[in-house]
Amino acid sequence: MSVNRVAFVAYEPWETRVASRFLTRLKEEDPSLETLLIVADPFQIRNNRGSRRLRKLAESASHRTAVIFEDLLEWHKTIPSVDQRDALTRVETIAKSEGIDYLDAVMSSDPHLMPRERAPFYHPLTQAEKNAASVLVFEKVLDTLDAFAPDVVVMMWDQYLVKNFVGAVCRARNIPVRVFRRVRYKDYLKLDYFFLPISQEPGESLTAPNTKENLRAEIEAFGNSLYPNNLAVTEAGFVEQCHNAPLKAIGQVLARGWKAQVRKLQTGPFSRPRKFRWLRYWVSINRRVHLYLLMKVFRSFRYIFDRKTLTGEGALPERFVVVPLHFRPESAILTQGLGTEDDDVVEQVARTLKGIDPEVACVVLEHPSMIEDRRYAFYRKLKSWGNVVIADPVIPTQELIQRSLGVITISGTVGLEASIAGIPVHVAGYPEYLGAIQSHGSEALQAFLTACANDEGPVSGEGALSYLEKHCHEGWQGDLGWAAIKSEEALEETVTTLREMFHASTK
Numbered sequence: 001m002s003v004n005r006v007a008f009v010a011y012e013p014w015e016t017r018v019a020s021r022f023l024t025r026l027k028e029e030d031p032s033l034e035t036l037l038i039v040a041d042p043f044q045i046r047n048n049r050g051s052r053r054l055r056k057l058a059e060s061a062s063h064r065t066a067v068i069f070e071d072l073l074e075w076h077k078t079i080p081s082v083d084q085r086d087a088l089t090r091v092e093t094i095a096k097s098e099g100i101d102y103l104d105a106v107m108s109s110d111p112h113l114m115p116r117e118r119a120p121f122y123h124p125l126t127q128a129e130k131n132a133a134s135v136l137v138f139e140k141v142l143d144t145l146d147a148f149a150p151d152v153v154v155m156m157w158d159q160y161l162v163k164n165f166v167g168a169v170c171r172a173r174n175i176p177v178r179v180f181r182r183v184r185y186k187d188y189l190k191l192d193y194f195f196l197p198i199s200q201e202p203g204e205s206l207t208a209p210n211t212k213e214n215l216r217a218e219i220e221a222f223g224n225s226l227y228p229n230n231l232a233v234t235e236a237g238f239v240e241q242c243h244n245a246p247l248k249a250i251g252q253v254l255a256r257g258w259k260a261q262v263r264k265l266q267t268g269p270f271s272r273p274r275k276f277r278w279l280r281y282w283v284s285i286n287r288r289v290h291l292y293l294l295m296k297v298f299r300s301f302r303y304i305f306d307r308k309t310l311t312g313e314g315a316l317p318e319r320f321v322v323v324p325l326h327f328r329p330e331s332a333i334l335t336q337g338l339g340t341e342d343d344d345v346v347e348q349v350a351r352t353l354k355g356i357d358p359e360v361a362c363v364v365l366e367h368p369s370m371i372e373d374r375r376y377a378f379y380r381k382l383k384s385w386g387n388v389v390i391a392d393p394v395i396p397t398q399e400l401i402q403r404s405l406g407v408i409t410i411s412g413t414v415g416l417e418a419s420i421a422g423i424p425v426h427v428a429g430y431p432e433y434l435g436a437i438q439s440h441g442s443e444a445l446q447a448f449l450t451a452c453a454n455d456e457g458p459v460s461g462e463g464a465l466s467y468l469e470k471h472c473h474e475g476w477q478g479d480l481g482w483a484a485i486k487s488e489e490a491l492e493e494t495v496t497t498l499r500e501m502f503h504a505s506t507k
Contacts, residue, residue, distance in 0.1 A: 001152075001176065001505075001506045001507075002151065003033070003151050003152055003506050004032070004033065004034060004151055005033075005034040005035075005036075005148060005149060005150045005151045005152075006023065006026060006033065006034070006035050006036070006150060006151065006152055006154060007035075007036040007037075007038055007145070007148055007150035007152075007153045007154065008022060008023055008035070008036070008037050008038065008153075008154040008155070009038045009040055009153060009154070009155045009162065009163055009166050010037060010038070010039060010040065010041075010155075010156070011039075011040045011041045011157075011159045011160065011162070011163065012041060013041070013043075013044060013050060013053065014481065014482045014484060014485045015156055015157075015480075016037070016039055016041070016044065016053070016054075016057070017053075017485050017491065018156070018484055018485065018491065018494055018495060018498070019037055019154075019156075020037055020057055020061055020063065021491055021492075021495045022154075022495050022498055022499060022502075023035040023036075023037055023061075023062075023063040024061060024062055024063065025495055025496075025499055026499065026502075027062045027063060028062075034064075034148075035062070035063035035064065036063060036064045036065070036066060036144075036148045036150065037057075037061070037063050037064070037065045037066070038066050038068065038141075038144060038162075038166070039054065039065065039066070039067045039068065039069075040068055040159075040160070040161075040162035040163055040166075041069070042069040042072060042112070042282035042283075043282075044067075045067055045069045045070060045072055045276075046069075046072060046272050046273070046276035046279065046282075046283065047267075047271060047272055047276075048271055048272060048273055049271075051273060054067060064148070066144045066148075068137060068140050068141060068144070068162050069137075069282065071136075071140070072276070072279070072281075072282065073275060073276070073279075075133070075136050075281065076279055076280060076281055078132070078136065079129055079132045079133050079136070079281060080129070082128065082131075082132035082135075083128075084127070084128035084131070087128055087131035087132040087135055088128075088131050090131075090135040090139075091103060091131050091134060091135050091138070094135065094138050094139075094142070098142075098168070098169055098172045098173070099172040100168045100169070100172050102168070102338060102339070103134075103168070104339060105338040105339035106134075106161065106164045106165050106168055107130060107131075107134045107161065108334070108339045109160060109161060109164045109334040109335050109339075110160045110161035110164075110334075111160075111334070112160075112161075112281070112282045113125060113130045113133060113134065113161070114130070116328050117328050117370070117373045117374055117375075117378075119284075120288065120292055121284045121285050121288035121289040121291075121292050122282075122283070122284055122285070123280050123281070123283075123285060125281075129281075133281055133282075134161065137161055137162060137165065138165055141162060141165050141166060141169065142169070145166070145169060145175075150175060151175075151176070152175070152176045152177065152178060152506070153166060153170050153175055153176070153177045153178070154177070154178045154179075154180075154502065155167070155177065155178070155179045155180070155195070156179070156180045156181070156480050157179075157180075157181060157332065157480065158179070158181075158195060158196070158332055158335035158336060159332075159335065160334070160335075163195075163335075164195075164335055166195075167179075167195025167196060168195070170195065171194070171195060171196075171198070176193065177192075177193065177194065177195055178191055178192070178193065178502060178505055179191070179192045179193075179194070179195055179432075180480060180498055180501070181432055181480070182480060183468060183471045183472055184226055184413045184416060184433070185219065185226045185416075185468050185472060186226075186472075186477075187477045187478060187479060188471060188472045188473070188476060188477055189476050189477060189478055189480065189497065189498075189501065190205060190206065190432075190471040190476070191205065191206040191501045191502070191504075191505050192204065192205045192206075192432055193205060193206075193505070194432075196335070196336065196338065196430045197430055197431075197432060197434040197435060198430060204435070205432075205470070205471065206471075206501060206504055206505045207470050207471070208469075208470060208471055208472060208473035208476070209473065209504075210473065210474075211469055212469070212472045212473065212474060215468065215469050215472055216465055216469065219420060219465060219468055220420060220465075226413055226416060226417055226420075226468075238252065238368065239368045239371070239393050239394045240394055242300075242303055242304045242307075242394075243394050246304050246305075249300075249304055250301070250304060253297055253300040253301065253304075253372075254297065256297075257293060257294070257296065257297040260293045260296075261290060261293055261294075264286070264289050264290060264293065268286045268289075269286055296372040296373065297372075299371065299372045299373065299374075299375075300371065300372040302376075303371045303372070307392060310366070310371070310376070310379055310390060310392070316363060316389060316391065316400075316403070317361040317363070317389060319357075319359055319360045319361070319405060319453075320360060320361040320362065320363040320389070320403075320404055320405065321349065321353070321360065321361075321362060321363070321404055321405050321406045321407065321408060321449065321452055322363050322364075322365055322391075322400055322401060322404040322406070322407045322408070323342075323345060323346050323349055323362060323363070323364050323365070323407075323408045323409070324364075324365045324367070324397065324407070324409055324412055324414050325342045325364060325365065325366050325367050325370060326342055326367060326409075326410060326411075326412060327367050327369055327370060328342070328370065328373075332411065332431075333410060333411055333412075333429075336410065336411035336429045336430050336431050336432075337410045337411060337428070337429040337430075338429060338430055340410055340428055340429055342410070343378065343381060343382060345408060345410060345428050346362060346364055346382050346385070346388060347385060348442065348445060349362045349408055349445070349449065350362045350385040350386070350387050350388050351385065352445060352446050352449050353387055353449055353453075354386070354387060356446070356449055356450050356453050357453040358387065360387075360405065360449075360452070360453050361387050361388070361389050362385075362387055362388045362389070363388075363389045363390075363391050363400070363404070364382055364388060364389070364390045364391065365391045365393060365395070365397065365400055366390065366391070366393045367393070368393045371393060397414060397417075398417070398421065401414070401417070401418045401421060401423050402421060402423070404423060405424070405452040405453065405455065405457060406423060406424035406425065406426065406448065406449070406452035406457040407423055407424070407425045407426070408425075408426045408427075408428060408445070408448075409425070409426075409427060409428065409429075410427070410428045410429035410431075411427065411428075411429040411430065411431035412431075415427050415431065415433065415437060415464075416433060416436070416464045416467070416468070419436070419437065419459065419460040419461050419463065419464035420461055420464050420465060421461075422459055422461055423457075423459065424439070424448070424451070424452055424457025424458055424459050424460075425437055425439065425459075425460055426439040426440065426444070426445060426448040426449075427439070427440040427441075428440070428441075428442065428445070433464070433467050435463075435467070436460060436463040436464050436466065436467035437460045437463060437464070438458040438459075438460045438463065439457075439458050439460075475497070475500070476497060476500075476501055477497070478493070478494050478497050478498075479494070480494075
């Protein structure tokens with residue numbers, strides 16, 4: 001693969017720093033290489049420290065830098081005045097000209113445009129505003145890609161509007177992509193040749209040059225989670241504390257709530273340059289954030305004192321499938337779900353089961369970190385379908401999985417974990433491990449549930465193990481997060497690993 005022009009799309013500040021160093025090192029290796037850093041995060045342009053970092057980076061870096069939201073102030077004047085029909089026409093024109101038939105899902109992946117449970121503090125927008133805001137981003141991205149004409153586009157993770165649109169454009173235009181992700185086992189990293197696995201093709205990821213010795217035995221004894229930093233695992237201790245030591249849990253809730261309020265005071269409007277302090281788009285409402293943080297405290301108290309309203313009374317049904325809910329609005333779920341919401345999946349499962357076997361229930365397992373976020377109206381909606389039972393999140397996920405007939409997930413790591421445990425799994429979204437799971441997609445759900453009701457659900461254990469075996473390689477390990485830049489040594493180590501993987505993928 002001939003590579004002369006490399007574009008790296010970065011979102012978070014830590015990611016921007018890693019991407020900049022990555023491109024700098026590539027340029028040092030080959031001075032003839034053209035490199036471009038595309039900054040996709042609106043926060044950095046409207047934050048004092050972030051804007052200073054971007055200015056410094058643009059002045060000193062050997063690569064070019066394009067900031068998608070550099071015209072944010074001008075956009076705030078433009079968006080309200082855009083005609084509703086004109087905005088819709090421009091969105092439809094882009095979808096048609098680029099050959100992208102899922103732009104609605106791309107737009108819904110951004111909580112700034114479509115606020116959700118964990119981000120209710122952005123301004124509610126009209127459909128016209130959503131279309132106008134989206135089309136300005138889309139046009140800026142297209143102009144940037146057209147001007148640079150990359151041979152390959154590099155990203156980390158799958159995150160929000162810009163990355164989702166870049167991924168869709170690259171797929172439509174057949175521009176090669178390289179997406180660094182966690183393998184979802186320990187700290188192993190992988191490099192995918194796709195943004196979303198909408199179509200599975202051979203050779204879609206970088207394969208480990210050597211199979212890790214005894215990997216299968218190690219994986220099969222993984223314990224509660226393949227990925228120990230999984231939020232469902234890290235928050236499980238707090239949920240147990242709510243049951244076993246409620247007074248201690250109350251103290252922890254109050255301490256967490258206070259710290260969150262203080263942090264927000266430090267990052268409110270006055271942390272922004274003066275001209276960005278009172279914006280409407282891609283900016284949270286300060287008073288809403290403080291109210292949201294306060295409500296998290298009360299919802300945690302609700303769980304401590306009134307769990308039965310959430311979970312109901314009585315034992316779990318004898319025969320059931322499990323739908324674990326996701327952390328929301330986690331960027332990967334918004335992207336890999338391609339517009340699918342948790343309650344959409346639960347409703348489809350519940351209604352389908354009624355027609356297959358009314359004796360099989362749909363058990364919903366709440367994500368431990370979401371007990372402080374969701375309103376009871378959400379749970380009442382799930383229960384209204386009749387055959388839905390909400391399990392207390394204190395129940396260990398593996399225990400619930402082992403008792404179930406099957407597991408349905410949008411894109412969670414539980415899909416791999418349940419498969420390895422010998423439990424049938426159906427994937428409703430487009431996680432990067434999709435090719436390892438036999439049953440996926442809404443059209444296959446009925447057949448999957450029918451098979452599970454007959455105790456014949458398809459088990460993807462071999463596929464999951466082969467997937468992990470294919471990607472776990474000693475040396476391709478690290479942290480794609482803030483720990484990657486905790487020191488100069490950590491940054492260089494991360495960049496060296498990513499460069500090694502990138503070069504291996506272009507040979």
